[in-house]
Amino acid sequence: MAPRTRRSLLLSTGVLAVATAGCVDRAVTTYDRLAGRTLDGPHRVDFEETERRAPDDAAVSLTFEVHDTLITADDPARLSVTVENDGDRTVRLGSFRPWPFGVVEIRPADDGEGVTLWTESYRESDAVRTRGRHVRSASDLQVAEDLPASGSVTEEYGLYTDSRHLEAGSYETSVSTAVDRGDVEGRHRIDIEVTVEPE
Numbered sequence: 001m002a003p004r005t006r007r008s009l010l011l012s013t014g015v016l017a018v019a020t021a022g023c024v025d026r027a028v029t030t031y032d033r034l035a036g037r038t039l040d041g042p043h044r045v046d047f048e049e050t051e052r053r054a055p056d057d058a059a060v061s062l063t064f065e066v067h068d069t070l071i072t073a074d075d076p077a078r079l080s081v082t083v084e085n086d087g088d089r090t091v092r093l094g095s096f097r098p099w100p101f102g103v104v105e106i107r108p109a110d111d112g113e114g115v116t117l118w119t120e121s122y123r124e125s126d127a128v129r130t131r132g133r134h135v136r137s138a139s140d141l142q143v144a145e146d147l148p149a150s151g152s153v154t155e156e157y158g159l160y161t162d163s164r165h166l167e168a169g170s171y172e173t174s175v176s177t178a179v180d181r182g183d184v185e186g187r188h189r190i191d192i193e194v195t196v197e198p199e
Contacts, residue, residue, distance in 0.1 A: 055186025059087030076158035094178035106171035
């Protein structure tokens with residue numbers, strides 16, 4: 001059999017590349033179509049604290065407040081998390097980026113795909129890669145910033161009809177931040193059970 005010339009090899013490679021690209025495009029399109037599924041109709045979301053952990057005498061409080069429990073096509077279910085320095089001197093708070101809580105997601109009880117609790121801070125952070133309202137990846141480097149006496153930081157999160165992987169069911173999540181006051185160190189953490197049901 002005659003040896004294959006460089007030109008024939010290039011042509012064969014080109015055909016293979018086109019065929020492979022077509023497969024990849026179809027796979028990406030299928031993934032985007034499946035990932036783009038939305039909740040069918042309004043859903044009610046319940047957020048219930050299940051456990052709270054805090055270092056003794058840290059003089060820092062961690063709380064959450066639910067603002068809207070109904071997910072519709074126009075509005076998300078919303079909650080905010082606040083960390084407040086109740087003491088009379090500056091404390092240092094540490095977390096993954098974005099500070100001060102990092103990326104927060106709810107995870108189903110059956111260990112399925114996690115769902116991003118969305119905040120615009122993800123999109124604004126150069127340490128987080130997003131697609132739509134979904135976090136694809138995030139830096140594992142931690143950061144620390146000072147919170148002055150009587151100061152507070154609040155982050156607002158939302159669950160949307162088009163939140164990737166979201167469906168009716170039970171989920172768990174936790175929100176935490178590390179606290180360093182010099183003489184007291186530890187981690188504040190709230191565990192929350194999340195239930196999503198059709199309205």
